[in-house]
Amino acid sequence: MTGPAAPDPLLQMALRVEQDIFLVRQRGREVAAAVGLEHQDQVRLATALSEVARDLLRAVEGADVTFAVVVDAHTGQRVLRVDLAPVRPLPDGRYEPQSGAVARLVDMLGVVTDEGDTVVRMSRRVPAPATPLTPERLAQLRTQLASSAPGTALDELAAQNAQLIAALDEVRSHRDELEVLNSELQETNRGVMALYNQLTEELEETNRGVVALYAELDEKSVQLRAASESKSRFLANVSHELRAPVTAIMGLGRLLADSASDPLTGEQARQVDLIRSSAADLLNLVNELLDLAKAESGRLEPTWAEVDLRGLFGQLRGTLRALATRPGVELVVEEPPAPATIRSDEVLLAQVLRNLLHNGLKFTERGEVRLRAERRGELWALSVTDTGAGIPPELHERIFEEFYQVPGATRVGGTGLGLPYARRLVTLLGGTLELVSEPGRGSTFTVVLPVGGA
Numbered sequence: 205m206t207g208p209a210a211p212d213p214l215l216q217m218a219l220r221v222e223q224d225i226f227l228v229r230q231r232g233r234e235v236a237a238a239v240g241l242e243h244q245d246q247v248r249l250a251t252a253l254s255e256v257a258r259d260l261l262r263a264v265e266g267a268d269v270t271f272a273v274v275v276d277a278h279t280g281q282r283v284l285r286v287d288l289a290p291v292r293p294l295p296d297g298r299y300e301p302q303s304g305a306v307a308r309l310v311d312m313l314g315v316v317t318d319e320g321d322t323v324v325r326m327s328r329r330v331p332a333p334a335t336p337l338t339p340e341r342l343a344q345l346r347t348q349l350a351s352s353a354p355g356t357a358l359d360e361l362a363a364q365n366a367q368l369i370a371a372l373d374e375v376r377s378h379r380d381e382l383e384v385l386n387s388e389l390q391e392t393n394r395g396v397m398a399l400y401n402q403l404t405e406e407l408e409e410t411n412r413g414v415v416a417l418y419a420e421l422d423e424k425s426v427q428l429r430a431a432s433e434s435k436s437r438f439l440a441n442v443s444h445e446l447r448a449p450v451t452a453i454m455g456l457g458r459l460l461a462d463s464a465s466d467p468l469t470g471e472q473a474r475q476v477d478l479i480r481s482s483a484a485d486l487l488n489l490v491n492e493l494l495d496l497a498k499a500e501s502g503r504l505e506p507t508w509a510e511v512d513l514r515g516l517f518g519q520l521r522g523t524l525r526a527l528a529t530r531p532g533v534e535l536v537v538e539e540p541p542a543p544a545t546i547r548s549d550e551v552l553l554a555q556v557l558r559n560l561l562h563n564g565l566k567f568t569e570r571g572e573v574r575l576r577a578e579r580r581g582e583l584w585a586l587s588v589t590d591t592g593a594g595i596p597p598e599l600h601e602r603i604f605e606e607f608y609q610v611p612g613a614t615r616v617g618g619t620g621l622g623l624p625y626a627r628r629l630v631t632l633l634g635g636t637l638e639l640v641s642e643p644g645r646g647s648t649f650t651v652v653l654p655v656g657g658a
């Protein structure tokens with residue numbers, strides 16, 4: 205296993221009597237130290253050597269011991285090799301150390317046959333020493349070892365004792381280190397466990413929170429839906445109940461003012477007029493409320509059909525002209541470009557446009573109110589543009605809220621329900637109602653609807 209054969213030995217000695225065991229051990233350590241083995245390895249080698257020496261003395265009455273430094277043929281590394289050539293042949297040509305642990309003290313231990321001689325061989329790798337093991341250096345070591353006087357068995361015992369104590373110390377310090385490490389490990393483990401538990405708890409808590417939040421949200425949306433439904437129901441009921449008496453008041457007013465009735469004094473006539481116009485306002489409000497409640501309750505179903513925009517625009521032009529009575533304001537209804545058809549609900553769409561045109565006429569003192577249709581790909585944009593007062597940007601959303609009216613605007617009557625209703629209807633028709641407006645620059649309300657319907 206380790207070659208080449210027959211290098212110059214560093215040291216040779218005979219093992220014949222009990223005392224030689226100590227000597228072999230002592231010299232083994234010396235050689236190991238001389239070739240640069242570390243302290244631990246010196247002790248290991250010396251211990252293995254004394255064990256094998258004891259075995260061989262008993263089994264074959266001794267051996268010739270040769271120490272040499274050789275290069276291992278397999279690893280190319282330098283090893284310290286000790287050959288113990290038995291005095292008598294090994295039983296069955298084999299050798300097993302008494303203690304199994306011995307083999308572990310060195311890199312290799314076994315019986316080899318080298319040039320016809322059977323020897324027990326052990327070897328240990330030599331680390332690259334500070335002083336390289338040149339042939340000169342080896343020769344020097346050889347001389348040095350030859351001259352050093354072998355000590356007595358007692359010396360070796362003392363040395364052995366010291367080594368034992370050192371080994372024990374080392375074991376103890378290893379054990380202490382291990383204990384420290386162990387307790388550190390346990391501490392870390394506990395820390396990790398605590399962190400894990402904490403995280404798990406926090407996660408569970410967050411989960412519980414999220415679940416609770418969702419439950420609350422569900423409950424709230426159910427409540428909201430219920431509230432909105434009951435509001436619509438209430439509005440519908442109240443306006444329905446109000447419509448009959450208000451209509452009656454108007455009828456009575458008409459009767460009172462009728463020329464066939466008893467003549468009224470000037471003051472009475474004025475008051476009756478007031479009652480009639482208030483009743484008319486109230487009826488208007490009631491009707492709008494009813495419309496809105498119907499649209500909000502979801503009971504309003506559009507009747508889809510092909511709508512001719514030109515016809516619709518013509519109709520609006522006719523009905524609204526009567527309203528455009530202000531001298532400085534013109535109502536312009538443009539002719540929609542052909543093909544001017546859209547799939548929609550004609551009644552609802554007319555209601556929306558009428559509402560927007562009505563507002564335009566209400567809030568414009570000079571200039572014009574214009575209705576035009578523009579095709580944008582698969583959409584129709586129906587816009588109502590006026591040259592009125594305009595609406596500040598921060599109110600662009602608010603005017604779509606129920607009952608909201610821009611403060612300070614010219615009081616021209618109305619309920620504040622027209623735009624929210626218009627937006628609802630446009631949504632029902634599958635479109636959007638957009639506003640572009642600036643104070644002093646007029647307003648443009650645009651109904652954008654898909655050509656093919658919702």
Ligand code: ADP
Nearest residue numbers: 563564567603609610613618619620621622623
């Ligand atoms: P109403 O017209 O009955 O007051 P709307 O919901 O139709 O209610 O409109 C809400 C408010 O939005 C109006 O009171 C008015 O202040 C403002 N507004 C609507 N249209 C216009 C417009 N074309 N120009 C200026 N302001 C407008």
